[in-house]
Amino acid sequence: xxxxxxxxxxxxxxxxxxSCTLKNANGANLYKLIDHNLSALExxxxxxxxxxxxxxxxxxxxxxxxxxxxxxxxxxELFAEKFLKIGEKIKESKMRVSMHPGQYTVLxxxxxxxxxxxxxxxxYHTQVLECLGVGQEHKIVLHIGGVYNDKKxxxxxxxxxxxxxxxxxKRRLVIENDDKSYTIDNVLEIGIALNTPxxxxxxxxxxNAYDKEKSDDDWIKVCKKTWQKKDGNQKxxxxxxxxxxxxxxxxxxxxxxxxxxxxEGIETEKLDIMLEVKDKNLSAVKCINATxxxxxxxxxxxxxxxxKYTVLESSPSDxxxxxxxxxxxxxxxxxxxxxxxxxxxxxxxxxxNTINAALHIWGYFKNIAEDKEKNRFLKSIEDYKxxxxxxxxxxxxxxxxxxxxxxxxxxxxxxxxL
Numbered sequence: 001x002x003x004x005x006x007x008x009x010x011x012x013x014x015x016x017x018x019s020c021t022l023k024n025a026n027g028a029n030l031y032k033l034i035d036h037n038l039s040a041l042e043x044x045x046x047x048x049x050x051x052x053x054x055x056x057x058x059x060x061x062x063x064x065x066x067x068x069x070x071x072x073x074x075x076x077e078l079f080a081e082k083f084l085k086i087g088e089k090i091k092e093s094k095m096r097v098s099m100h101p102g103q104y105t106v107l108x109x110x111x112x113x114x115x116x117x118x119x120x121x122x123x124y125h126t127q128v129l130e131c132l133g134v135g136q137e138h139k140i141v142l143h144i145g146g147v148y149n150d151k152k153x154x155x156x157x158x159x160x161x162x163x164x165x166x167x168x169x170k171r172r173l174v175i176e177n178d179d180k181s182y183t184i185d186n187v188l189e190i191g192i193a194l195n196t197p198x199x200x201x202x203x204x205x206x207x208n209a210y211d212k213e214k215s216d217d218d219w220i221k222v223c224k225k226t227w228q229k230k231d232g233n234q235k236x237x238x239x240x241x242x243x244x245x246x247x248x249x250x251x252x253x254x255x256x257x258x259x260x261x262x263x264e265g266i267e268t269e270k271l272d273i274m275l276e277v278k279d280k281n282l283s284a285v286k287c288i289n290a291t292x293x294x295x296x297x298x299x300x301x302x303x304x305x306x307x308k309y310t311v312l313e314s315s316p317s318d319x320x321x322x323x324x325x326x327x328x329x330x331x332x333x334x335x336x337x338x339x340x341x342x343x344x345x346x347x348x349x350x351x352x353n354t355i356n357a358a359l360h361i362w363g364y365f366k367n368i369a370e371d372k373e374k375n376r377f378l379k380s381i382e383d384y385k386x387x388x389x390x391x392x393x394x395x396x397x398x399x400x401x402x403x404x405x406x407x408x409x410x411x412x413x414x415x416x417x418l
Contacts, residue, residue, distance in 0.1 A: 002272045002273070025070045038079055041062060055097075055273070056097050063075055096233075105117075108158035109157075141175075176200075196226065197227045200236045203250070220271070221267070233270045237276055238275055239277060240259075253279045256290055259290070295334070309360060313357035314344045314349055319344070377398070
């Protein structure tokens with residue numbers, strides 16, 4: 001079983017993708033952007049390998065205007081070597097990657113122009129995976145689309161338009177239930193008709209359920225029948241509702257107790273779980289550590305090094321509890337560890353705690369910083385006390401010093417990003 005995340009990272013340097021506006025999408029700019037984005041993707045893959053993340057969704061914006069005639073440079077050929085280098089890392093680490101076109105890629109539209117653009121977009125996503133040299137178990141996920149006042153006709157139109165696709169696209173395409181129009185039962189009917197694998201999305205199903213009597217595990221087992229050996233492990237999407245936002249909004253983080261209840265209620269053998277969550281890799285690593293059979297306290301100590309100053313800033317009491325929790329080196333209190341972190345991050349920072357955490361970080365520099373840096377930091381603390389500046393100013397100064405004085409412990413800290 002593999003657990004992964006989608007598209008972006010949190011707190012990992014040099015992994016942000018860049019784009020440009022239409023008016024600036026000339027050959028020279030596009031070349032620079034693609035070169036940058038492929039380097040960012042390689043950094044993400046490297047991060048995933050180090051952190052035992054075996055499942056990752058590549059962002060559709062990897063190649064700016066990739067499916068548009070605006071981008072007329074031969075990026076597949078120009079960057080062939082770079083693509084293959086990344087692909088080799090993916091294959092050697094036994095990582096599985098995927099892509100997921102956005103809401104405007106609608107294959108079942110009655111508008112021929114929209115369908116044409118959808119096919120072009122699916123061709124683009126396929127080309128990215130082909131350039132990486134990865135097999136057909138690396139999939140492209142697509143929703144069915146709109147209902148257009150007649151779901152039966154719209155479903156049949158999806159089936160008809162599916163046959164317009166190139167075989168290379170068909171080999172990778174998998175379809176997924178959504179939270180408004182197509183229930184898991186609707187998608188299974190289409191998937192069986194096309195002999196196409198079906199992804200079960202738990203949150204979409206909770207909102208738009210066909211049969212609430214069946215458990216998530218029941219539906220996962222039904223969907224499993226659509227996956228063949230050539231498709232790789234069955235894949236599902238897992239997310240949690242953000243309690244403070246509209247129905248269907250993904251939570252900021254995966255609440256570990258809720259995830260473990262889900263995990264223990266399903267058969268996980270040969271099942272890949274893609275997390276859809278705002279804090280991305282942080283939740284992926286959390287869930288991997290919580291389900292890992294190799295239970296070493298050092299794993300939690302490494303995690304603590306990344307979270308500790310954020311927790312100190314949010315809740316000194318939780319900070320002390322976690323330190324106590326990690327004193328027993330023969331134990332692996334992973335659930336309690338992440339529950340305390342979740343508890344701390346939900347608390348509102350006070351000015352006193354904010355300053356206390358900043359002073360702890362400053363401790364790395366007070367004996368090596370230049371006088372002007374010391375004066376700037378101390379002034380920012382005083383300005384913050386008088387509400388003349390924000391904590392972001394303080395953190396920006398500390399981050400710049402972390403880079404200048406090459407403090408790897410701080411450069412890996414979530415203090416600067418959470």
